[in-house]
Amino acid sequence: MAANNHQPNVLDIYNGRQLLERYRLDREGIEFLEAELNQFIATRNRSMTVTEKILITLRFPNVIGVIDGTHVQIKAPLQDEPAYVNRMGYHSINTQIVFDGRDNIIDIVARWPRATPDSRMLRESGLHALFLGGLVPGDHSYLLGDSGYPCKKWLLTPYVNPQPGAQTRYNSAHKTTRSRVEGGIGQLKRRWGILNGEIRLKPEKACRVIIACAVLHNICKRRNIPLLDILPNAAGQGMNQGVYAGPQEGLRYREFVAQSFFLNVVEMQYRLVSPYLYV
Numbered sequence: 001m002a003a004n005n006h007q008p009n010v011l012d013i014y015n016g017r018q019l020l021e022r023y024r025l026d027r028e029g030i031e032f033l034e035a036e037l038n039q040f041i042a043t044r045n046r047s048m049t050v051t052e053k054i055l056i057t058l059r060f061p062n063v064i065g066v067i068d069g070t071h072v073q074i075k076a077p078l079q080d081e082p083a084y085v086n087r088m089g090y091h092s093i094n095t096q097i098v099f100d101g102r103d104n105i106i107d108i109v110a111r112w113p114r115a116t117p118d119s120r121m122l123r124e125s126g127l128h129a130l131f132l133g134g135l136v137p138g139d140h141s142y143l144l145g146d147s148g149y150p151c152k153k154w155l156l157t158p159y160v161n162p163q164p165g166a167q168t169r170y171n172s173a174h175k176t177t178r179s180r181v182e183g184g185i186g187q188l189k190r191r192w193g194i195l196n197g198e199i200r201l202k203p204e205k206a207c208r209v210i211i212a213c214a215v216l217h218n219i220c221k222r223r224n225i226p227l228l229d230i231l232p233n234a235a236g237q238g239m240n241q242g243v244y245a246g247p248q249e250g251l252r253y254r255e256f257v258a259q260s261f262f263l264n265v266v267e268m269q270y271r272l273v274s275p276y277l278y279v
Contacts, residue, residue, distance in 0.1 A: 011051065060144060060177035064136070065098040065106050067145045067155070068181040069118045070189075072110070073198045074206045084203065086114040093203060095210055096121045098143065099184035104221050110210040113203070118148040122155075131155075144178045152250035156257060170258035188217050191227055 011019070011027050019026055025033070034051050071092040077084055084091040094116045098107040107127045112120075122128050122145075130136055131154040142154045151157040158175065162168045189195045192213040199206040220227075 009051075060173045062141055063101070063144055063177055064141045065100050065143045066178045066181040066184075067096065067098045067107075067122070067143045067149070068178075068185065069121060069148075070095050070097060070185045072195050072206070072210055074203060075198055075200045077203050080113075084113045090198075093206055093210065094121065096125060096127075097181070097185065097188075097214070098127065099181050101180065102221065103180065103184040103187055104218050105184070105188070105214045108211060108214045110207040118145070119150055122149060144174055146178070150250065151254050153253040155250065156254050157250075159254075159258075166258045166262040169262040170254075173262065187227055188213065191217060191220065 011030060016026055019030070030051065071086055071088075072095055074084065074091050074093055076091050081091070084093075086092045086094070092114060093110055094112040094114060096107075096109040096112075096118070097105060100106050107125075109121060109125050109127075131152075136154070142156050145155055145157055147157050147160060149155055149157055156174065158171045159167045162171045194209060195213055199209055201209065219225075
């Protein structure tokens with residue numbers, strides 16, 4: 001059977017709002033970029049249109065979620081109190097959380113004390129088992145995480161010392177896309193003030209409160225209930241766990257992604273910006 005080479009127009013897949021949510025530009029804006037940059041973008045990869053290359057620079061491809069840990073403060077527990085003191089000196093539950101592109105929470109684990117490494121929280125979570133068991137649809141679907149996580153085929157991390165070219169562009173797109181988790185955590189904690197202060201409950205009950213707030217967050221998102229910015233953004237309460245130093249079986253796959261999606265994307269920002277900012 002002959003292969004069907006007719007691919008749908010990417011811009012026809014999403015409506016106007018979905019385009020704004022995914023790429024921060026509407027259809028007219030993306031088409032404007034295509035017209036402006038068409039002559040500059042390399043076309044050696046005939047399987048990818050100019051528009052698709054532009055969209056790759058606006059959003060990391062094939063990402064189903066962005067993952068990070070955040071700390072929720074609790075009162076000092078009566079049992080095993082030292083285990084809950086984190087590096088910043090207060091008692092906390094270290095919470096693993098995954099957001100999708102619309103800031104919905106698609107996975108959350110609230111059970112670990114203080115500065116439990118991100119890699120351990122992930123390794124012992126149900127999410128890890130789902131990916132390892134091949135239960136997540138799509139051969140090239142993955143999460144984005146920071147350098148505190150192991151690089152895997154299904155979890156891509158940034159290069160610590162990126163080389164110019166594909167690796168640098170990969171890191172830039174990775175950083176931009178992964179920032180959604182920081183924004184999502186900020187929304188969650190601004191909407192539910194109890195997560196911004198100290199939960200004065202035993203750790204087990206505090207964990208249930210965190211999960212309940214996550215469920216309520218998703219209800220608000222799906223019903224388009226607006227967020228009142230009455231509290232400061234508390235996304236920064238997560239702690240940098242450093243660079244993961246364990247097995248790195250995902251490094252070759254990360255390089256495959258960088259070379260496949262970011263090698264031929266032309267550095268566009270100066271060509272794009274200079275006609276409008278410099279006279």
